[in-house]
Amino acid sequence: MRCGAPGPRRIIASFPSADPCAGPGTVRDRALTPWRCKTFPLYARLVRYGFRKHATYVRGALAGAFTNSVFGILRAYTLIAVWQARPGLAGYDITDAITFCFVTQAFIGPMQLFGGGLTIPERIRSGDIALDLVRPASLQLWTLAEDVGRAAYLFLVRGIPPMLLGALLFGISVPTRPGQWAAFLTGFALAVIVSFGWRYLVALSVCWLLDDRGVTVLSMVLSTFFSGMMVPLHLFPGWFGDLVMVLPWAAMVQLPTDLYLGTAAVADTLAVQALWAAVLLGLGALGTRAIRHKVVIQGG
Amino acid sequence: MIELDRAGRSFKVKRSVVHAVQNLSFTVSAGEFVGYLGPNGAGKSTTIKMLCGILTPTSGTVRVAGLDPSRRRTTLARRIGVVFGQRTTLWWDLPLRDSFELIRHLYRIDRAAFAARLDELTGTLDLGAFLRTPVRQLSLGQRMRGDLAAALLHAPDVLVLDEPTIGLDVVSKASIRDFLLRVNAERGTTVLLTTHDLGDIERLCRRVMLIDHGRLAFDGTLDDLMATAPEQSSIEEVVTRLYTGSAS
Ligand SMILES: Nc1ncnc2c1ncn2[C@@H]1O[C@H](COP(=O)(O)OP(=O)(O)OP(=O)(O)O)[C@@H](O)[C@H]1O
Ligand SMILES: [Mg+2]
Numbered sequence: 001m002r003c004g005a006p007g008p009r010r011i012i013a014s015f016p017s018a019d020p021c022a023g024p025g026t027v028r029d030r031a032l033t034p035w036r037c038k039t040f041p042l043y044a045r046l047v048r049y050g051f052r053k054h055a056t057y058v059r060g061a062l063a064g065a066f067t068n069s070v071f072g073i074l075r076a077y078t079l080i081a082v083w084q085a086r087p088g089l090a091g092y093d094i095t096d097a098i099t100f101c102f103v104t105q106a107f108i109g110p111m112q113l114f115g116g117g118l119t120i121p122e123r124i125r126s127g128d129i130a131l132d133l134v135r136p137a138s139l140q141l142w143t144l145a146e147d148v149g150r151a152a153y154l155f156l157v158r159g160i161p162p163m164l165l166g167a168l169l170f171g172i173s174v175p176t177r178p179g180q181w182a183a184f185l186t187g188f189a190l191a192v193i194v195s196f197g198w199r200y201l202v203a204l205s206v207c208w209l210l211d212d213r214g215v216t217v218l219s220m221v222l223s224t225f226f227s228g229m230m231v232p233l234h235l236f237p238g239w240f241g242d243l244v245m246v247l248p249w250a251a252m253v254q255l256p257t258d259l260y261l262g263t264a265a266v267a268d269t270l271a272v273q274a275l276w277a278a279v280l281l282g283l284g285a286l287g288t289r290a291i292r293h294k295v296v297i298q299g300g
Numbered sequence: 301m302i303e304l305d306r307a308g309r310s311f312k313v314k315r316s317v318v319h320a321v322q323n324l325s326f327t328v329s330a331g332e333f334v335g336y337l338g339p340n341g342a343g344k345s346t347t348i349k350m351l352c353g354i355l356t357p358t359s360g361t362v363r364v365a366g367l368d369p370s371r372r373r374t375t376l377a378r379r380i381g382v383v384f385g386q387r388t389t390l391w392w393d394l395p396l397r398d399s400f401e402l403i404r405h406l407y408r409i410d411r412a413a414f415a416a417r418l419d420e421l422t423g424t425l426d427l428g429a430f431l432r433t434p435v436r437q438l439s440l441g442q443r444m445r446g447d448l449a450a451a452l453l454h455a456p457d458v459l460v461l462d463e464p465t466i467g468l469d470v471v472s473k474a475s476i477r478d479f480l481l482r483v484n485a486e487r488g489t490t491v492l493l494t495t496h497d498l499g500d501i502e503r504l505c506r507r508v509m510l511i512d513h514g515r516l517a518f519d520g521t522l523d524d525l526m527a528t529a530p531e532q533s534s535i536e537e538v539v540t541r542l543y544t545g546s547a548s
Contacts, residue, residue, distance in 0.1 A: 042405035049402065053393040056434070130354045131389050134382060136374040137406055 042137065043145040050149020061157040064109055069162045072105035076170055090234035096261055097232075099173045102166030103257045104229055109158030110151040110188075111195040111252050113229055115220045117150060118143060120203040121212055124291075133292060140281070140288045144196055151192040175260060183266045187256035190273035194251045197280025198223065204287040228254030248276040301458055301490045302328040302351060306360035308514075309346050320346040321514040323360070328492060330457070333484045335505030335522075336494045339543045343514040344494045345384075348462050351492070352382045365457055378407060381451035385463035388443060389450050390435040396446045397431045400453060407454035414453065421449040424479055441472035448476065452483065458490045459483065465497050477503050498535045510542055518542060 054061065079101050083094045092100060107113065120143065123129040132139055166172045175181050202219045206212040224230060226249035233244050233254045244250055251273040258264035308322045321343040328334050338344050349355040350362050353369030353376055362369055365379045390399040404414045422428050425445040430438055438446065444464060451459065461480075465473045481504060483489050493504065501508060501522070508525045510518035518525060529538040 039405075042402070045402060045405055049391065049394060049398065053391070056393050128387050130349065131382075131384065131387055133354055134352050134373070134377055135406060136377040 039137070043141060046142060046145035047149040047152070050146035051153045052149070053146070054150050054153040058157070061109070061154060064154075065158045065161040068105045068108050068158055069165045072102050072162045072166060073169065075105070076101045076166065080170075090232040091263065092232065092234075092261075095171065095173050096263070098166065098170045099261060100232055100257055102162050102170075102172055103260050104253055105162040105166075106155075106159035107191070107253050107256070108229070109154035110192060111223075111227075112151075112154075112199060113195075113220075113223050113227060113253070115199065115202070115216050115223070117147060118199055118203045120200070121206040124203075124206045129291075138285075138288070140200065140284050143200060144193070144281075147196045147199075148192060151195075155188075173261065175262060177262075179266075180259070180262050183270070184256060184259045186270060187259040187273060190270065190277050191252045191256045193277040194248055194273060194280060195223075197277060197284055198248055198252075200284045201280065201287060204284070204291055207291045223249050223252065226250065227252045228257065246272060248280060251276045301330045301332075301365060302326075302492065303363040304347075304350075304360065305362075307347075307350065307357045307362050308359035309343075309350060309355055310358050319514050321350070321357075321511075324511070324514065324516055325360075326509060326516060326519060328490060330490055331484070331488045332507060333481075333491045333505055334493065335501040335508045336492055336511070337501065337508060337539065338511040338517075342511045344511065345462055346514075347511070348382070348384075348460055348492075348494065351460055352376070352380055378454060379457050381454070381456035381459045383444075383447050383451045383459075383461045383464050385444065385461075385466040388435065388447055390443065390446055392436050393434055395432045395434055396427065396438070399435065399446070399450060403450055403453050409454055413455075417453055417455065418449075421452060424482070425449055426475065441468045444468060444472070445476065448479070455487075456489065458492070461491065461493045461495075463495055464493070465495060465500055473497070473499070480504060498539060502535055510539075512543065512545075 076098050079097045080094065083089060083092070083097045087094065089097075120129065123132065132142070135142070163172065167174075175184060198219070202212075202215055205215050209215060226233075226244050226247055228250060233241065233250055235241075236244055245254065255264065255269045255273055259266065259269055304324050304326050307324045309320050310322075311318045311320060324343075324347065336344055336347070346355065350357050351364050351369060353371075353373035356370040364376060367376045367379075369376050390396065391402065400418060403409075404411075409417075422431065425448060427442075427445060427449060430442050430446075433442075435443060435446065448464065459480075464480075465476055468476065477500060480491060480493070484491050491504075493500065495501065506521060508518065508520065508522055509516060510525075518528070526533070526535065526538055529541050533541075
């Protein structure tokens with residue numbers, strides 16, 4: 001061990017000596033204040049790290065891609081049967097329906113539709129959240145940045161394979177106009193944020209409910225059924241159909257899929273998504289403040 | 301640097317209330333190296349959580365570097381370094397070096413200062429061999445040295461350590477002790493150290509505080525502590541007497 005061996009004065013060189021007088025309001029304190037505008041590099045780095053963190057679990061992601069693709073094929077056959085019996089259902093033709101199937105399969109990974117993707121619940125339970133709360137950064141933004149990295153990675157590894165497979169086996173439609181691509185990609189990004197906002201709230205709920213299994217199952221049901229994962233939401237009739245289209249789960253899957261298909265009014269769709277992103281992030285910010293007081297830091 | 305005035309913290313458990321810390325008052329001046337002792341469940345970790353602002357005291361006041369930790373948590377974070385021996389602030393799946401890089405951005409340490417400090421910490425804590433290893437592949441002692449470096453990269457004025465030598469072999473322990481002594485002596489960093497290893501206390505601390513059932517039971521120099529028991533007692537015997545209340 002080299003510790004203690006090298007010349008004893010090396011530490012002094014690069015460390016400012018401790019300054020007991022520098023308190024709040026002194027020059028030193030003020031020099032640190034305008035940190036908000038300079039935090040972008042931190043979060044950009046966190047996005048990259050979120051990406052790389054998930055890239056260390058390649059096999060899990062590939063297994064996910066495989067499952068999503070196989071289930072995509074099964075769903076596609078079901079939808080083909082339905083649309084052959086009832087052409088034009090939900091305003092989709094048969095190619096739209098097949099495209100819908102594979103696009104939504106591709107969303108499972110990045111949107112984390114079966115729940116999870118965040119380490120917060122286990123960190124709250126183990127007490128490690130204490131260390132997250134000591135950091136001079138927002139827990140919510142921090143987690144969001146990592147989650148965006150995760151979504152980007154899973155989009156590549158778990159999103160693209162089912163789409164390619166669908167295109168090869170059944171033929172799916174692809175946006176032709178650049179504007180349609182732009183709308184879809186914006187909608188996709190917003191959907192990732194909405195999905196994060198929802199999962200973050202679910203994750204924080206562990207704080208109040210020591211057992212979070214109930215919430216997790218409920219969240220999974222809501223976000224598979226009301227997102228359009230099961231069947232296109234346009235199938236639902238009347239006021240119920242209108243209602244589910246403006247709920248946050250639609251903003252995760254149905255709305256970006258419609259943007260991909262080019263069947264939605266772009267501005268309205270993006271507005272609904274942006275609104276939900278803002279509302280959920282706002283609630284998340286309140287929740288983060290609440291846990292700061294509420295969270296009982298477990299463990300010695 | 302650290303001031304507690306009748307600080308207390310209780311937890312509601314079911315219908316009863318646990319007083320983890322009660323009526324605790326002490327002051328630690330800048331540059332001191334203080335050992336914080338107490339039997340299991342005495343309230344040491346709870347005190348430390350109040351010092352870094354994770355827990356709000358339920359009574360009394362706590363001040364660290366002139367700040368109220370629970371209100372000015374983020375400002376304080378730049379002046380305090382914390383290591384919880386059983387936990388890690390490092391990113392599990394990333395190489396050690398990347399965790400440090402994140403800390404650089406988090407505390408907005410400028411590039412040159414960061415490079416110089418990391419160089420020195422790498423030298424003194426002997427991190428060179430595993431800077432590029434993902435944290436989950438590090439041994440406990442390697443990870444602990446990584447955590448120490450992480451807590452010191454932003455050059456805090458106060459360093460608070462909760463069992464930093466837990467589970468380490470004698471060589472790693474010795475190197476961490478040497479390192480802490482130097483940080484304290486050369487930088488003037490105030491250190492508060494919790495440990496169950498009395499060797500740490502003997503080797504490092506001029507002053508010892510002992511708490512039991514959330515109350516301060518002893519506060520004085522190491523010599524004062526030894527003087528509470530008959531001469532020729534070992535530090536283990538002295539502390540055992542205090543823990544079991546047989547000294548009166
Ligand atoms: N989150 C909590 N909820 C309820 N009781 C708690 C909580 N945290 C600590 N306590 C109680 O407070 C007391 C002090 O705990 P603390 O962790 O501070 O002890 P400690 O001195 O660090 O002990 P050790 O040496 O075992 O680490 C214990 O009786 C413990 O049961
Ligand atoms: Mg403890």
